[in-house]
Amino acid sequence: MLEALVFDFDGVILDTETPLFEAWARLYREYGHVLPIEKWAANVGGYAYDVFDPYVELEQRTGRSLDREALKMLRRQWYLGALSRQGMAQGLPKLLDAARNRGWKLGVASSSDREWVHGHLRRLELADRFDAVACGDEVERVKPDPAVYHLCLRRLGVESCATAAFEDSPRGTAAARAANIYCLAVPNPVTRAMDLSGAHWLVPSLDAYPPEQFLDEVAARHALSL
Secondary structure (H helix, E strand, O other): OOOEEEEOOEOOOEOOHHHHHHHHHHHHHHOOOOOOHHHHHHHOOOOOOOOOOHHHHHHHHHOOOOOHHHHHHHHHHHHHHHHOOOOEOOOHHHHHHHHHHOOOEEEEEOOOOHHHHHHHHHHOOOHHHOOEEEOHHHOOOOOOOOHHHHHHHHHHOOOHHHEEEEEOOHHHHHHHHHOOOEEEEOOOOOOOOOOOOOOOEEOOOOOOOOHHHHHHHHHHHHHHHO
């Protein structure tokens, strides 16, 4: 039986990924270039620019070295401005309420660092809605490694077989599956075109179904996966 739900943060609880891509795309346009979303999306679910480095790509396209610090400040200004207007995922509060009414525990497992995750949870008034939060700067390896999920499960005091995870990227789904957790993929505009076949169930959004019906279906599918 299900005892806990664990949510990825970036892209699931808060769509930080679309504003970040749009800020980078705007920066590329300033130099007369287009940033393909397919290239950018390779970084989603991980940490920093460990797969695709947009600075290196832009320098290669322009054929010259660029002031990376100045670019970072400008891109960050655009990004944080857009992010400050971004609210939590539609349907999340009702889903959390429905899960809590069932006695299920709630957790967050993110590759982002504690300052980022906890800061936004406080801004969104969600800090007291979760029983445990595990972040990327608390483990040696981030997603697709399952370490952050293992940490979250220990803090929740539940087994992987009694948990369902909500992810939005291939790296995230791989991490959940590697931790032996039933995984739902909930894509955002950046990850919608990515291969999310690693998830057990692909759903369009957290508010695609009425909360109780949604959780009934999650529980039923989870039971069949055991």
